[in-house]
Amino acid sequence: MPRTLASPATAELEVRRSRFLGFALAVSGREEAAERVALLRAEHPGANHVCWALLAGGHSGMSDDREPRGTAGRPILEVLRHHDLDGVLGVVVRYFGGVKLGAGGLVRAYTDAIATALLHAEIVERIPETTLTVTADYADAERIRRWAEGEGFAVPDIDYGATVRLAMVLPQARSAEAADTIRDLTGGRSSPEG
Known part of the structure; x- marks a missing residue:
């Protein structure tokens, strides 16, 4: 049975001087997810990237937000799938610290940021x-x-x-x-x- 979040969860990681802020949020669908991403973008105007993934009602979506293709949105989405979540938006806000991480480093950093946020999350059964x-x-x-x-x-x-x-x-x-x-x-x- 799919699960969702009882309340929002966050985490912050630093990887080679870049800050990664992970957010796991319960959402009703694409429209609310888009609003939440826009709100996080507005709250973090100095961030270089606001990458996200969504699983809601059988729909999924993701964005690498100018990171190399497949290094941000896909890892976030896979973490959400691994936890069997639905009605959940994962967002990672990155402040670039001046050191390039390479594709493997980016995948690890985005995966770790959302996984760490989910470690602190209260995950509950999703009742339609x-x-x-x-x-x-x-x-x-x-x-x-x-x-x-x-x-x-x-x-x-x-x-x-x-x-x-x-x-x-x-x-x-x-x-x-x-x-x-x-x-x-x-x-x-x-x-x-x-």
Whole structure:
């Protein structure tokens, strides 16, 4: 079963006067990964390279950011794969110290930077989630909300109008059970969508 990170993890290494800052971050997909890389670029304007690799939802991607081809992004990606991670972005920011490391030295440095960050990471099982949307009257909506929160499901969005529309985020494996429970709680007046 794929795993992900409970929280971000970082590490810093120095290799022949170059500084390598490793970041391991949980992300939802490519869009969030691109935002995180841009943010790290902005936070480290003096860095020579911001190299990264992504594994998220069956998609992967990587960038050597002007390092010799295959010496940065690929090693980061292989470390993420080795740990069986998904929904994870690995980024290594390099401040060049004036000494060239050669292809082998770069591969080792980028591998070590992300592997060291992952040593400090809390890695957890990745549970696929889904969102159920329910439209209900006010009394049923409150009953559904209390039940969902009691089950530990997130209810990030509630829209009050003529009726109430609730969005619940829950483990995908529990969606059929949740739909049945919602129908029971409301006497069949509400059924989830999605």
